[in-house]
Amino acid sequence: MLDSPSHTSDDELLRLTRAGDEKAFLTFYRKHQGAVFRFALQMSGKLEIAEEVTQDVFMVVMSTPQKFDPKRGSANAYLYGIARNLVLRSLDKERPYLTVLDDPDGELHSKLAGEQDLASEVAQTERIEFLRKAVLALPPAYREVVVLCDLTEMDYAAAAEVLGCAIGTVRSRLHRARALLMEKMRATERCAV
Amino acid sequence: MSENERELVEGLRALASAEPREASSRIEKTLLATFRARAERRRRAVWGSVVVAGGIAAMLIVFLWVSAVQSAKRQAASVHPAVVATAGDASEPDASEPAVVSAQYALDSDDPAASFYPLPEADGLPPAETTMVVRVEMPLSSLRLMGLPFGESSGADLVQADVLLGQDGLARGVRLIQ
Numbered sequence: 401m402l403d404s405p406s407h408t409s410d411d412e413l414l415r416l417t418r419a420g421d422e423k424a425f426l427t428f429y430r431k432h433q434g435a436v437f438r439f440a441l442q443m444s445g446k447l448e449i450a451e452e453v454t455q456d457v458f459m460v461v462m463s464t465p466q467k468f469d470p471k472r473g474s475a476n477a478y479l480y481g482i483a484r485n486l487v488l489r490s491l492d493k494e495r496p497y498l499t500v501l502d503d504p505d506g507e508l509h510s511k512l513a514g515e516q517d518l519a520s521e522v523a524q525t526e527r528i529e530f531l532r533k534a535v536l537a538l539p540p541a542y543r544e545v546v547v548l549c550d551l552t553e554m555d556y557a558a559a560a561e562v563l564g565c566a567i568g569t570v571r572s573r574l575h576r577a578r579a580l581l582m583e584k585m586r587a588t589e590r591c592a593v
Numbered sequence: 594m595s596e597n598e599r600e601l602v603e604g605l606r607a608l609a610s611a612e613p614r615e616a617s618s619r620i621e622k623t624l625l626a627t628f629r630a631r632a633e634r635r636r637r638a639v640w641g642s643v644v645v646a647g648g649i650a651a652m653l654i655v656f657l658w659v660s661a662v663q664s665a666k667r668q669a670a671s672v673h674p675a676v677v678a679t680a681g682d683a684s685e686p687d688a689s690e691p692a693v694v695s696a697q698y699a700l701d702s703d704d705p706a707a708s709f710y711p712l713p714e715a716d717g718l719p720p721a722e723t724t725m726v727v728r729v730e731m732p733l734s735s736l737r738l739m740g741l742p743f744g745e746s747s748g749a750d751l752v753q754a755d756v757l758l759g760q761d762g763l764a765r766g767v768r769l770i771q
Binding site: 420422425426429430433434441451454458463527528550551553578585586 | 597598601602604607608609612614615620621623627628629632
């Protein structure tokens with residue numbers, strides 16, 4: 401049984417989960433769900449997909465906790481790996497990716513911005529909204545490095561572990577993704593002028 | 594990092610902090626319910642296995658017990674005639690000796706096959722692979738009825754004889770002790 405959840409390692413939590421310890425599973429879920437949910441949301445731009453992916457990731461953990469091997473990487477990398485596959489599958493099922501011109505009903509904006517006072521923070525909100533759409537418009541290979549390295553602030557080595565590629569690949573994809581985003585920003589500024 | 598790039602990264606950080614931080618509590622409830630259902634299923638499966646294993650073990654024990662009882666009955670039935678045969682003559686010094694003598698013993702004693710009179714009915718039986726010798730006491734007239742060449746005497750004359758049994762329990766031959 402789980403005694404001190406905060407000090408228990410992920411490996412131990414998953415071992416206890418395998419043995420049917422509900423508390424251990426709940427502790428593991430609460431520890432990691434935020435990161436998985438944000439990653440899925442930032443990758444898909446849709447709350448429904450993000451929630452579905454989060455649920456599915458932990459369903460996988462629940463049904464096959466023995467698949468996690470601490471020697472092969474951290475629990476975070478393991479969870480991001482599952483989430484990444486699920487998000488990409490969801491995106492394949494829907495449109496390949498959103499474009500800046502998509503989301504005509506402002507679905508994302510209204511859901512995510514909520515009841516904020518837009519009048520007082522209109523410039524900042526518009527900028528964030530523009531960036532969100534620009535990130536979602538990136539091809540998945542570039543989007544995931546931006547989400548992992550810039551939005552989640554993961555280091556290159558950890559991102560490479562999640563993506564299953566070399567650190568150099570992460571670095572070059574991130575460089576290219578940032579260039580694409582800056583290009584979009586400049587184009588928008590030119591249009592505004 | 595250029596000025597534009599720094600500005601972009603700052604904007605992305607602002608975007609990250611503007612996003613919802615957590616999944617809804619509905620997911621936690623769903624996962625918890627699923628976890629409990631799975632645990633319950635697993636508990637049932639374990640108990641089911643225990644019950645099935647217990648049933649199989651009980652059946653095995655009953656089967657072994659019945660086999661042992663039947664085997665004991667068969668053994669008792671094969672010894673019985675000899676015991677009856679020897680129990681009647683208490684004056685005999687070797688009455689308490691085992692009446693069943695192993696075939697090996699019989700074979701070792703000066704070509705025992707030659708010392709047995711073959712029974713006429715034994716001709717139609719398959720050859721004996723393993724044999725057992727049973728000592729009995731019987732009227733001399735019975736030996737004549739078996740077709741063996743013994744002279745006339747009163748039916749009350751009892752003689753001791755060894756009967757050679759095959760693996761099927763059927764008599765193959767007989768020899769007189771007295």
